[in-house]
Amino acid sequence: MAQLPKLSVAIIGAGVAGLAAAAGLNGHPDIEYQIYERATRLEEIGASIALGPNGLRTLERLGVDNALDDSIAFRNKSGFPMIYRHWKTNEITSVDSHHCDVEPRHSTARFYRADLQKALLAHVPSSRIHLKKAFASAVYNSATDNLTISFEDGSTVTADILLGADGIRSAVRRYFVPHSEPKWTGWVAFRSVFDVKLLEGLEDAVLNEANHWWGPDRTLFASRLGNGLFTIVGGHYSDPDAPDAPYKDATWNSDGDVNVLRDYYKDWHPVIRRMVNASPYTRQYPNTAAPALDRWTYGHGRITLAGDAAHAHGGALAAGGSLAIDDAYAFVAALWHVFPPGTGSHSSSDVLRALLLYERTRKPHTDRVISTVHEGNKAIIARLRQKSTETEDQLRARIKSRSDPYWIHEHDVVASLTKAIAQELKENSPASKI
Template identity: 55%
Template sequence: MGSSSNVRVAIIGAGIAGLAAAIALKDNPSIEVQVYERAPELREIGASIALGPNGMRTLDRLRVYNALHDSVAFRNKSGLPMIYRHYKTNEVVSVDKHKGAVSQRHQTARYYRVHLQAALAEHIPATQIHFSKAFQSVSFDAGTQSLRIRFADGSTAEADVLLGADGIHSAVRRHFVPSSQTRWTGWTTFRSVFPVDPHLAHIADLPDEAVHIWGPDRTLFLSHLGRGLFTVVGSTQSDPQAPSAPYQDATWNEEGDVAVLRGFYKEWSPLVRQIVDAVPFTRVYPNATAHALDSWALGGGQADDRDEGSGSGARTSSGKRVTLAGDAAHAHGGAFAAGGSLALDDAWAFAMAIKHAFPAHQLQARDRGSVGENIERALRLYERTRKGHTDRVMRVVAQNNAKTVDRHREAGGGWRETDDELRVRMQNRADTSWIHEHDVVEAFAEALADEDPSQGELQAQL
C-alpha cells in the first residue's frame, strides 16, 4: 500500500459487500483501498439474488448505474415486490406492496448474482483486487502502527483498518470470535439458473413476474432474471438435530439431483410440474446461521511486535481496527431475501463512517497514533448505524426458523395443514417493509448526531 499520509483500508472478500465498500471509498483521495479475494479469479458462487428498495437506492448512491439497468435487473411489471400463488390452483392469494414512496428505478429487482457482482467490479480498478489471497490472520505491528495481514500463501499486507466481507463462514470473524461457527438450520434450497430458451420456451403460461408459490410443506420461487435467464428455487425442511437428517453434510453450491427436486413438487399444479420438469440441473445450498456478535469493532489485543521506541520492551495495544460487513457481520440464516441489500447498506455505512473520520481535504501527513483513534471512532459510528437494525433482522429470522423446525417436529416430518390454514398463513405474513425499505442514510445521520450532536445536520450533505 502506498503513501503514509493515506488511510489504508484492506477489504477481505470481493463479494457484494466488499466491492461496494471499495466503490464507496474510491472518491476520497486520502483513502487507499485494496481488496483481497481467496478465489483465483472474480467469480461468484451463488444463483439468484433479490434487492429491495434499500439496496437499489444504495446502488444509485454508489453510481453503479449499470446494475440498475433492465438488462440485468428484473422488476415485476406490476411494481409489486412479490406475488404469492397457491400450489394447486395457481391463483394469487396475496401480494406484497411497497409501503413508502418507491420510484420504478428502485423497485424490488431480481438478479443473477454473477451479473450483479460483475456490474460492481466494473467500478474498481483491476489493480486494487488481489486474487488467491485467503485470509489467515491479522495482528498489530507496534513498530509501524499498522495491521499486518497474513494470507494462506505466505504473503502479507499492511493496512490501517480491515473490513471482513468474506461471507457467512467468515475467516475474519472466526479469527476474532472462534465461537461464531455457523450451524445448519435444517432448511436446504435447490437453486437453478438457466436460459429461458430453449428450456422453458415451450411453456405458454410461464410466469412473467416473480412469484412465490406456497404449499403446505414447502415453497417454490420462480422468476425471470436479466439477459434471458430464469431461476427456480425449491426447498426442503428437516430437523437439524435429527441424526439421519438429509443434507446435514451438504456443502454450499454442491451439485444437486433434479429428480429429487421434481419429487418435491410432484403433487403440485400442472404448471409447476411442467416448469420443474424442464429444469436442466440444480445445485444445493444448505442454510446456515451463527450467533449475533456482541460488537462489530474487533481487535484491541496486544501487538505482535515489541514497541522499539518505548525502551522498555512493553507491548502496545492495537485498538479496534477490524470490522465486518454483509454475511460476515450478521450470519442470519435467511433474511426474507434481504441479504444483498443488507450487504450494500453495510458497505455504504462503513465507507461513510471512514470518510467522516478522514475527510478528503485533510491530506497532510498524519501521526499514525491519531489514525488509530479516528478509526476506532469510525467503527463505533458504523456499528451504531447498522448493528441494531441487523440484530433485529437476526432475531426475527431465528424466531421464524425455530417455529418452522417446531412445526416439522410436531408433524413427525410431514405437515398436517388444511387448505384453509395454508391460505390464512399466506395472507397473514409478517410485514417486512421495515427491512426492505430501511433508510440507511437516515440511520447514519441519527448515529452521527448521537455521537456528536453538532454533526446532526450532516443529513443535508448525504
C-alpha cells in the same frame, strides 16, 4: 511540505459487500484500498440474488448505476415485490407491497448473481484485487500503529483498517470470535438458473413476475432474471437436530439430483411441474445462520465486518445482498465523515470513532433482521416436530400472516447514519459530561 501517508484499507473478500465498499472509496483522495480474495478467479458461480429498494438506492449513491440497468435487473411487471400463490390451485393468496414511495428503477429486482458481481467489478480497478489471498490473521502492531495481515500462502501486508467482507463463513469473524460459526437451519435450497426460452408458452403471470408458491411442507420460488434468464428455487425442510435429517451433510453449491426435485413437486399445480421439469439441473445450498455478534469492532479498533461476515442470517428473506450493500455504504460514509478529504492525519482514536459510527449505524438494524430470521426458523422447526397436518384454511392463513419484510427492504441507511452522527454529537457535547 511532505505529504502524509494515505489511510489504507484492506478489504477481505471480493463479494457484494467488498466490491460495494471499494466502489464507495473510489475518489477519496486520502484513502487507498486493496481487496484480498480467496478465490483463484472470480468465476460465474451462484444462482439468483434479489435487491430491494434499499440496496438499489444505495448502489446508485455509490455510483454503481449500471447495476440498475434493465438488461441485468429484472423487475416484476405488476410492481409487487412478491406474489404468493397456492401450491395446488395456483391462485394468488397474497402479495408483498412497497410501503414507501419507490421510484420504478428502485423496485425490487432480481439478478443472476454473476451479473451483479460484474456490474460492481466495473468500478474496481483489477490492479486492486489480489486473488488467491485467503485471510489467516490480523495483528495490531503498536510500534507502527497499524495492522499486519497474514494470508494462508504465508504472505503479509500492512493496513490501517481491515474490513472483513468474507462472507457467511468469514475467516476474519472466526479469528476474533471463534465460536461464531453459522449452523445449518434444516433448510436446503435447490437452485437453478436457465434460459427463459425453455419455458416458452408459459403464462405471462409466471414469466414476468416473481412468484412464491407455498405448500404444506415446502415452497417454490420462481422469477425471471436479467439477461434472458430464469430461476427456480425449491427447498426441503427438516429438523436440523434429527439424526436422520436428509441433507445434513450437504455442501454449499454442490450438485443436486433434479429428479429428486421433480419428485418433490410431482403433485403440485401443472405450471409448477412445467418449470421444475424444464430445469436442466439443480444445485444444493444448505442454509446456515448464526446469532448476532456482541460487537463488530476488533483489533484495537481497526477491524470491522460487513455483509454476511457481520450478520450470518443465511439466505432468509432474500435480504443478504441489500444488507451487504447498505453495510458497505455505511462503512464508507463513516470514513468520509470522520476523514473528509484534506484532513491529513489519521489517529487511532479517529479510526475507532469511524468504525464505531459505522457499527452504530448498522448493527441495531441487522440484529433485528437476525432475530426475525431465527424466530421464523424456530417456527418452522416447531411445525416439523408437531408433525400435524395442516388444513387448507390453516395453510392460507399461514401465507397471509407471514411476517411482512418491507422494513428490511425499505430501510433507510442514510437516516440511520444521520441518527448515529447526531447521537455521537450529543454524547460528546459538554452538556452530556456534566
